[in-house]
Amino acid sequence: MFSLILMWMLVGCGVLGLVTVLYFAWRGVPQRAIDDVVYFLYPVDSALLAALLDPATDHDLRWSLGPRHFREAQRRRMRVFGELLRRMAHNSRVLVEFGNALSLDDSFEPGFGSKLHEAAANVCVYCTGARLRLRVWLSLPDGFGLLRTPGLADLRKAADVDGVKAYDELRTAAAEAFARLRPDELDALTRGL
Amino acid sequence: MNLLLWSIPHWLLAVLLCLMLRNRAYKACPWFFAYVGFGVAADVARLVTHNHPHPYFATYWLTEAGYDVLGILVMYELIRMVLRNLIRTWWGRLIFPAALLVGVLLSLTRAHAAPPQFSGILYYIVVGEIAVRCVQVLVFVVTVAIVLIFGLRWRQYPFGIATGFGLYSVIALLMTMKFSDFGTSFKFLWGRTLIVAYSFAVLIWIWFFSAPQKPDPELPALTPETWKEYQAMLDQYLKFLRRFR
DSSP states (O other): OHHHHHHHHHHHHHHHHHHHHHHHHHHOOOOOOGGGTGGGOOOOOHHHHHHHTOHHHHHHHHHHSOHHHHHHHHHHHHHHHHHHHHHHHHHHHHHHHHHHHHHHOTTSOTTTTHHHHHHHHHHHHHHHHHHHHHHHHHHSOOGGGTSOOOOGGGGGEETTEEHHHHHHHHHHHHHHHHHHHOGGGHHHHHHHO | OHHHHHHHHHHHHHHHHHHHHHTTTTTTOHHHHHHHHHHHHHHHHHHHTTTOHHHHHHHHHHHHHHHHHHHHHHHHHHHHHHHGGGGGSHHHHHHHHHHHHHHHHHHHHHHHHSOOSOOTHHHHHHHHHHHHHHHHHHHHHHHHHHHHHHOOOOOHHHHHHHHHHHHHHHHHHHHHHHHHHHGGGGHHHHHHHHHHHHHHHHHHHHHHHTSOOOOOOOOOOOOHHHHHHHHHHHHHHHHHHHTTO
16 A cells, blocks of 8 residues: 555655656746846855855854853854855756856857856755755744754755855856956946855 | 557667666666666567466566566665765765664565465565565655755756656555455456556656756765774874863
């Protein structure tokens, strides 16, 4: 009985997968032209990101504030980090679609856009993993002070991807693509990312 | 008429093999090329032994075992092609073994609940076939999910391979479950449905392999600079920890 239910669930997931594929075959894979990139990016403050993920800052706050005040301060920092993650995830989605368009464009050499696409996909993976953990941490009650407040430095790496490094690589790959295609918008891109 | 209907997917498979040779697709997906080549050879062998019961029996079951093994290898190749550099992550390396384990367990529990009417090695080939179908559906669902969630590219060949296998395996599993529930009165529809499903799967593959795919750049290997970066990061953290001694 249990195996039959599982098999039916598997078949159901397979049918859902086929419907999804048919939908994307009909709608087409999302792509972005170069004009649809810069104005759709949200700025991400690198210095703030580095400060939030710095283990020294976590340690200093833990020592200088009492447990209750540290918990409150840390939750505030987690919400700020959550907002940065949301922006990073959005930017990576925009650039994934742009990378898709570049890779499929026959006017460029094969592989152009692949580096951008890979970098953006890595940031997507990191943001998904980090946001999941952050949501769990923020949803946990303080456990009457019995649960240790987690440090944000633990989120430097999520889903085996170093977030800061991945986002720097994304910036570099995007800058390389824009330097070649639209050098006059390179400043706007750098500010936007 | 029956022979004509039975031969349609085999002719389509031969067309697919020619297309793959013409577009040099064997470089991009060698195991799938081996699967298609094996399929064509197996069809020829079965046709040749069709009127000889004992040789046909041995040929059929040997080729079924071959399909099982190659099916698994194609799924492994598919996961690697879709994930690319993400295959190096700990969760990327777990996807295929997890799918294989779940497929095998599902097949074994199903065989325990509704035992196939075979014994000896044939029992294991049939159970293996159901396990491979489960793995193919799981890998198809996982690749669709990964591409949707992480925005990975619907690369031409892997997308086509996954869709073809996904379609055929879903229908094959469905038919297998209905056949075991309703018994031999379902046999006629089961046979015809599987032939039609397999033909559609091969048509999907033909459509995807009809145009050459743009080559992707090679995955970057871990360079000495990358190792130095990791070492520098580790030294930084160790320095921080030493402050508390």
